[in-house]
Amino acid sequence: MSERRHITTAIFYCNGTPHVGSAYEALAADVFARYWRRRLGRGRVTFLSGTDEHGDKIRRAALAEDLAPKVYTDRMSALFREAWQGLGVSFDYFVRTTDPIHERFVQEMLRRTHENGDLYFRDYEGLYCVDCERFYPEKELSGGQLCPVHNRPVERISEGNYFLRIEKYREQVRDHIAKNPGFIRPERYRNEALNMLAEPLTDLCISRPKSRLDWGIELPFDSNYVTYVWYDAFWAYLSVPALAENPGDMDAAWRRAAELIACSEHFIGKDILKTHAVYWPPILMAAGLPLFRRLNVHGWLNFGGQRMSKSSGNVRDPVSYERAFGPDVLRYFVMRELVYGLDGDFSEERLVQRYNADLANDLGNFASRVLAMAQRYCQGEVRAVPGADLETNLQERVGRKIEELDFKGALEEIWLLIAEANNYIVETEPFKLAKDPANAARVEQILANLLEILRMLAGFLEPFMPVTSWRLFELLGLNPESDAAKAASGEGLKPGHRVKPPIALFPRIDRKPAA
RNA sequence: GGCGGCGUAGCUCAGUUGGUCAGAGCACGCGGCUCAUAUCCGCGCUGUCGCAGGUUCGAGUCCUGCCGCCGCCA
Structure with a gap:
């Protein structure tokens, strides 16, 4: 097509x-x-x-x-x-x-x-506000001769102009x-x-x-x-x-x-x-x-309940947030917290909450524990073919939500996968099985599955968090450019592939950093 | 003046066409695990769904009025 x-x-x-x-x-x-x-x-x-x-x-x-x-x-x-x-x-x-x-x-x-x-030409006379760059009919003016938006005097101007x-x-x-x-x-x-x-x-x-x-x-x-x-x-x-x-x-x-x-x-x-x-x-x-x-x-983005605007002096430099909290954090926050189309509220406190709850505790910690176990129990090697029973239509659900501009919903879907994966670890307890060498094959299978989930996450996250996605692919020993495209397809990790030891993608924030 | 939206647990909010929809996350409490970033998993907690009426066997979910916020148009 x-x-x-x-x-x-x-x-x-x-x-x-x-x-x-x-x-x-x-x-x-x-x-x-x-x-x-x-x-x-x-x-x-x-x-x-x-x-x-x-x-x-x-x-x-x-x-x-x-x-x-x-x-x-x-x-x-x-x-x-x-x-x-x-x-x-x-x-x-x-x-x-x-x-x-x-x-x-x-x-x-x-x-x-x-x-x-x-287009046609005609003469026009009217009351003009320089700040609005437009003419106002007399009845729209507030307090006699003041622009209703800026509350400043309008000017009477007469001139020929082109009209559409x-x-x-x-x-x-x-x-x-x-x-x-x-x-x-x-x-x-x-x-x-x-x-x-x-x-x-x-x-x-x-x-x-x-x-x-x-x-x-x-x-x-x-x-x-x-x-x-x-x-x-x-x-x-x-x-x-x-x-x-x-x-x-x-x-x-x-x-x-x-x-x-x-x-x-x-x-x-x-x-x-x-x-x-x-x-x-x-x-x-x-x-x-x-x-x-x-x-x-x-809609509008308010700041601490107040309309963000140049005149109210509560504008923030967006890039300073990326610098203070790390790449992708502002991106994640506004997409996850706001409903597209509606007004929303932005506050640093909420941002820190989201950061700790979703990025540090859920996503970052999940990546960390999986890569750590892969290292400890399998020497960083994929030793089984990831199971075919992994969630498959998430791709479709996430895609549909993005197309509908439901960015918040799309991220919620992705985080559901993280929750399921964390659950999977608790249920299968690979860290316990690993104590007995007889369970090696089972442990290797579980870890292959978990690494595969991490790979899919890296793919799903790319539109929202490109840097994080990139880092995840690198940790997985994959090429962010060429492997990202097949992230959600069936072309998963293969036995023999090696992954890297974990790093803390999103260190917890315990106190408000000076932003 | 006309039109529209919003008001649901401590906080931020979801809630299609009226009937397990009274929910999610955070916060809080208890328990479990220890691979992991004191993170993860399970359980629990609080609400007269803005107020007052009405329609209906049954209404956050429809109708009317009121209160409180907020838009758009004029």
């Missing part, structure tokens, strides 16, 4: 540093991407993240530090890229909206949309959502989207006059204007990967973009549901492209 997936995180607006909330999104998308890579093969999956670098707010932030916008965004964008890399986020593309390739693609899109006749006809596509979009239950998920967000599409839409203003703001992509048909930042940013999902293979051939790139969007799984936060459920589909249609495959909407 020619099934493909194009998985994207939001294109992060880089006027601030990455925090645990944005990391959560990148991590969820990464688990999903890693899962599909194993399922479909590397060549059939692309995974993209990136930064959104145009617009007034960025220009002002740069100005405040006395920097040229591009110099400023070079720096900010690198922070995101490095943070994701530090967390093991395995993107294939990290797209910057200031990338010349992206800009070229956006201009092509503008040309096509213009030719299709869905989106009301024209509203019925079509609504039908699509109504007829495709999985298109927006979880379902609560699908219902909200349908609600938003119940009333007529105001056409989207997609330009800014250069006289007011020149930090943007120039319209190919009017050099006095640049695109509005939102309109530009959506296309980061497609621009660079579409042009990557055929830098010179716009028609080929356009066909590639059509393929990519049709298999796109967007991961976004609920704050940008409207832009993605209501605006993005008509924008695509106006450009003559198919719709994306799915929108996967997640």
